[in-house]
Amino acid sequence: MPGANGHPTLADFWEGRAEFVVDVADTGLPMGESDTLVLSNGELWSYVHASAASAGVVDRCGNPVPFPGCVVIYRSQDGGRTFVHETPLVCQFECATCPCVSETDHTDQQQYPRLAYNGTTLFLVYEYRGRVRLRRSMDGLTWSMPERVADTGIWKLWLRSCRQEERIHQHPFVPYDYECLAGGPPGIFVEEGRLYVFVGLGQNPGAMGCYVGSVTTTGEHLTRCRYNPLFVGATEYGPPEEKGPQTNPYFDFRTISSAEVQRIGQRVYMLYEGTRGPGPGDAGDSQFGLGLARSLTENVDGPWEKYPGNPILVDLPGNIGIGHADLVVIRGQTFLYTSLNGVTRSRLALVWK
Secondary structure (H helix, E strand, O other), X not given: OOOHHXXXXXXXXXXXXXXXXXXXXXOOOOOOOOEEEEOOOOOEEEEEEEOHHHHOOEOOOOOEOOOOEEEEEEEEOOOOOOOEOOOOOXXXXXXXXXXXXXXHHOOOEOEEEEEEEOOXXXXXXXXXXXXXXXXXXXXXXXXXXXXXXXXXXXXXXXXXXXXXXXXXXXXXXXXXXXXXXXXEEEEEEEEOOEEEEEEEXXXXXXXXXXXXXXXXXXXXXXXXXXXXXXXXXXXXXXXXXXOOHHHHHHOOXXXXXXXXXXXXXXXXXXXXXXXXXXXXXXXXXXXXXXXXXXXXXXXXXXXXXXXXXXXXXXXXOOOOOOOOOEEEEEOOEEEXXXXXXXXXXXXXXXXXX
């Protein structure tokens, strides 16, 4: 439990009583993302996506995995300080047939996995082509076939309409194309028999939303949270020629995603990725930040507020790994896996100031 044995929590961070400090500069985890489980035997398993190009990954049929890749496991036996993987790395999910088929098995794009555990079942969500998919497991190794999470995805209005918070609006440095978004890098949280799947809503400005149901509800029957959007990013891009710390207030203008959720007392806290998008002349998104938000009540599906000191840890322009934060609690102490420099994935410890 966060805060056991006298350690601080995200609530203490919010109130200015605690801070994150680098504990391990390079954990061996790949750049980009991770979501880590602490097992009862003290071992840690970190779920990431990887490909043949990035880590020599092969699928369950023995074929090289195209970039960006499938979900694999890195393991730690030293309390989460360093992680290694088996060679060769093999995708965690079986394919329906051999060879694997992208549209069915998603082997080439099981991006940004997130996990939750309710004491009996592990739930894992990931992004495939902007859509969110859900799988279940009893042991973290053998997984169910994917379930579509509601009508998540990125689409145009000729396909179907969308809500105002799902609309994509103009960005000063992105050509306009898709018109609606409810998906992207997801998040997941399980509590008291309820399953919450968090998704990015819309762009320019981006917002955070969720889908909810019982833990036995199939993914396609999860329904939109009543309070969507839970919170909304900056309403403007900010100074068009600037990309440094002075643009911090606009860090989550383009997209909000990658929810990492933790209950502390009567509130629920969330780390999330905010993307401001590209600057002039950039080929793609180039400005990333790590945001913090919390529920205003004890309910996940209720009003939220953003931390006034966002983005946390580093100023804009940040790096492509900073926003995919991975919280782990070991004997009450909160640790955070993320990339501060865009080169290595570090472990940060939450300590009293």
